[in-house]
Amino acid sequence: ETGVTQTPRHLVMGMTNKKSLKCEQHLGHNAMYWYKQSAKKPLELMFVYNFKEQTENNSVPSRFSPECPNSSHLFLHLHTLQPEDSALYLCASSLPQGGTDTQYFGPGTRLTVL
């Protein structure tokens, strides 16, 4: 248990569906992140939020829409996805302190797009 929870753990959706991934951190951190992990690729940073403000958007397609209502919760809204979007989606949080910027990850959501 890392203090970061994600739901659902598994999700299967069609290309026309709309779904949302949820992340919650119980660590008192102020930054939250979405990553995509595909087979044989390094982790790809998608979005970063610092105190609810989005600070990074790494050229992510608009079919992925993040939402950060407060520093403890993060959502990723999904719509009209493509099969190549199938991957493990990881949420992470951190509390940058004097150069020790350690991220803590949730267990991930395994997404399959049919």
Next chain:
Amino acid sequence: TQLLEQSPQFLSIQEGENLTVYCNSSSVFSSLQWYRQEPGEGPVLLVTVVTGGEVKKLKRLTFQFGDARKDSSLHITAAQPGDTGLYLCAGSFSGTYKYIFGTGTRLKVLA
């Protein structure tokens, strides 16, 4: 483009053997993390190193941060099947919320 190269990519060894995984970059990091990830799960933090030349030990695991803070190594002594997993290194840049992840080392320890 900032890269963090890990080697080897794959490693299959017998229980009881020693091994070292390397993480190299041309970038200078403010800190570097090592994680272990099991299939279908998120990466679990093993250690954070901050100071150049720092050595940290976690039971049979020894982590070293290079003097110039551009590289790191993970040494496992007397590997056990429970050490099997994907090992990831990640470098961070203070105050930027930016992290660079390594390509990963997939370790399999055979009983």
